[in-house]
Amino acid sequence: MLEGMSDFFENRIDGYDEHMMRDIEFADEFYPYTASCLPSASGCRVLDLGCGTGIELEFYFELNPTAKLVGIDLCEAMLSRLAEKLHNRDIELILGSYFDLPFGDGIYDAAVSIESLHHFTKEEKTALYKKLHSALKDNGYFILTDYFAFSDEEEMFHRQSLAALKKEQGITDNGFYHYDTPLTVAHETEALLDAGFTSVEVLKSWGATYTLKAIKGKNANKT
Numbered sequence: 001m002l003e004g005m006s007d008f009f010e011n012r013i014d015g016y017d018e019h020m021m022r023d024i025e026f027a028d029e030f031y032p033y034t035a036s037c038l039p040s041a042s043g044c045r046v047l048d049l050g051c052g053t054g055i056e057l058e059f060y061f062e063l064n065p066t067a068k069l070v071g072i073d074l075c076e077a078m079l080s081r082l083a084e085k086l087h088n089r090d091i092e093l094i095l096g097s098y099f100d101l102p103f104g105d106g107i108y109d110a111a112v113s114i115e116s117l118h119h120f121t122k123e124e125k126t127a128l129y130k131k132l133h134s135a136l137k138d139n140g141y142f143i144l145t146d147y148f149a150f151s152d153e154e155e156m157f158h159r160q161s162l163a164a165l166k167k168e169q170g171i172t173d174n175g176f177y178h179y180d181t182p183l184t185v186a187h188e189t190e191a192l193l194d195a196g197f198t199s200v201e202v203l204k205s206w207g208a209t210y211t212l213k214a215i216k217g218k219n220a221n222k223t
């Protein structure tokens, strides 16, 4: 049975961190690696899309304890767990969907998202990435670590499977359901470029999990 996105994570909050670190392949590598890609400057401002319980932020605050974070998530239970763990850090938590919330203009040095965006279509992501692009400062950047489809056929297969399940279960609304529909890296890159990012590069990969860096601005430096 398909579960609503927030209910899915709320029902799995106990043991969530342990599950991610133990059962998700290469989690012990991609969380610290992603954190290491975020800015090291004192007091820099970073936005986390789908921060969940903040696993990536625990790694990041170890590297940069002065960072100022804004974390968005639509599951209250995940945010409560994060607030317990990171109560002594500079972090603002916002409950809601990153598709609906305003992000502001030119205020973030960087943004990050891990394992949250593999549920959405290219069109949905392009609109989201336009908003994210506006929210970044010039030469700001977005680090995306997520898992991807290996081929167009695999991408299509997941999308068709979700449509079939929704039909079977009589779901006609456009709400968010927890069902993985990853894009290919090529389609993700197109969505980021269409949204206005100047360059997109693959920094690292582990099996189907990739870390992408999308840079805003004319002076986009390669790492």
Ligand SMILES: C[S@@+](CC[C@H](N)C(=O)[O-])C[C@H]1O[C@@H](n2cnc3c(N)ncnc32)[C@H](O)[C@@H]1O
Pocket (backbone or CB within 6 Å): 005, 006, 009, 020, 049, 050, 051, 052, 053, 054, 055, 056, 072, 073, 074, 075, 078, 096, 097, 098, 099, 113, 114, 115, 116, 176
């Ligand atoms: C697999 S968890 C990843 C959480 C965290 N980034 C991590 O790696 O542990 C996915 C998170 O994305 C959140 N999420 C999914 N869709 C969202 C949306 N539209 N807006 C805000 N958060 C969303 C879920 O509530 C969940 O906490």
